[in-house]
Amino acid sequence: MTEQIIKWYNKNKRDLPWRDNKDPYIIWVSEIILQQTQIKTGIPYFKKFIKKFPNIESLANSQEKELLKIWEGLGYYNRALNMLETAKIIVFNLNNIFPNKYQDLLKLKGIGSYTAAAISSICFDQKIGVVDGNVYRVLTRYYNIEDPINQIGTKRKIQEIANKLVTHKKPGLYNQAIMDFGSIQCKKHEPKCDICPLKNKCKSFKANTVKFRPVKSNKKYQKKRYLNYFICCNKKKIIINQRDSSNIWKKLYELPLIETNKEYSTIEALQNDYFKNKKVSKMQLLQKMTHHLSHQKLIISFWLIESQLNEPILKQKMIHISEIQNFPFPKPIQKFLQLFFNK
DNA sequence: CATCCGTGGGA
DNA sequence: TTCCCAAGGAT
Numbered sequence: 166m167t168e169q170i171i172k173w174y175n176k177n178k179r180d181l182p183w184r185d186n187k188d189p190y191i192i193w194v195s196e197i198i199l200q201q202t203q204i205k206t207g208i209p210y211f212k213k214f215i216k217k218f219p220n221i222e223s224l225a226n227s228q229e230k231e232l233l234k235i236w237e238g239l240g241y242y243n244r245a246l247n248m249l250e251t252a253k254i255i256v257f258n259l260n261n262i263f264p265n266k267y268q269d270l271l272k273l274k275g276i277g278s279y280t281a282a283a284i285s286s287i288c289f290d291q292k293i294g295v296v297d298g299n300v301y302r303v304l305t306r307y308y309n310i311e312d313p314i315n316q317i318g319t320k321r322k323i324q325e326i327a328n329k330l331v332t333h334k335k336p337g338l339y340n341q342a343i344m345d346f347g348s349i350q351c352k353k354h355e356p357k358c359d360i361c362p363l364k365n366k367c368k369s370f371k372a373n374t375v376k377f378r379p380v381k382s383n384k385k386y387q388k389k390r391y392l393n394y395f396i397c398c399n400k401k402k403i404i405i406n407q408r409d410s411s412n413i414w415k416k417l418y419e420l421p422l423i424e425t426n427k428e429y430s431t432i433e434a435l436q437n438d439y440f441k442n443k444k445v446s447k448m449q450l451l452q453k454m455t456h457h458l459s460h461q462k463l464i465i466s467f468w469l470i471e472s473q474l475n476e477p478i479l480k481q482k483m484i485h486i487s488e489i490q491n492f493p494f495p496k497p498i499q500k501f502l503q504l505f506f507n508k
Numbered sequence: 509c510a511t512c513c514g515t516g517g518g519a
Numbered sequence: 520t521t522c523c524c525a526a527g528g529a530t
Binding site: 195196197198199200201202203204206207241243244247274275276277278279280283295297298299300340341344345347348353381459 | 523
């Protein structure tokens, strides 16, 4: 199987900006960006990132805010914060030497089994199998594995299989090959089984279960949240706040927020429930939108307000609207600010 | 271990 | 419209 996938890869490999590169910094950046992110989405972010932070020293010496600005819109913002922490550790505590062993890489923030396998195999020729979404699909089909892949036991089992398949003298080449194979050939929708070089040995192909692999056991429930944002716009200045690390959109900026337990459509009702005792001269609903996160559905209302609503809000910061572009915002707020100020 | 953490694209 | 999920990891 290994050799057939390598052969397939030599004919069908994709040309990617980080490919044919063994610099652990470059590979690390690309792997973190690509976590749960489609390649097409990741490529422009990778280019921006490397241009801004061409080496690990520049990243280690950067500010959280400028890093998040590069990451803005990509999601899973903890990835960026973890990268900064790890860059500092490597540069300042490890004599600027990138760890080259799987087990040592695993100790770093933001590097789990997949990323440790990728870096150690691609950059340092360690024979550890990468197991990402593509590999789960290829292996559960090839071996017709019907155990749910989101269970710990199945994960261990597939990691072991993946490790045994890394027999090639260039483990990193093989690891990238099986991922490309899963992405292009053994893809989720309409896999090209008719021209697949593995179809004679593929157990799911024989059993006609290809489209049912892999099996997942979970169903997730989307919690609803109601966010009310207030734009306190005063002579070309607005108030923004920085979110903390406890919740969604870690360390990103947002407008003054009141989270409610239901949706409000009128000023009177919202005012009555949340600022009955405050004087608000003018308040108006500007925009409503819904925004889906992987586990939450956000119902967002943007209100224009004239009194500044100072008291319940900590860490508040007044900025000129020309400074907006310097701050990283979550996607829906970015959209709103664009709508509001580009009229 | 189950749940949390973003966003965009495809069916 | 709604659901799934993509070069996953932390807690």
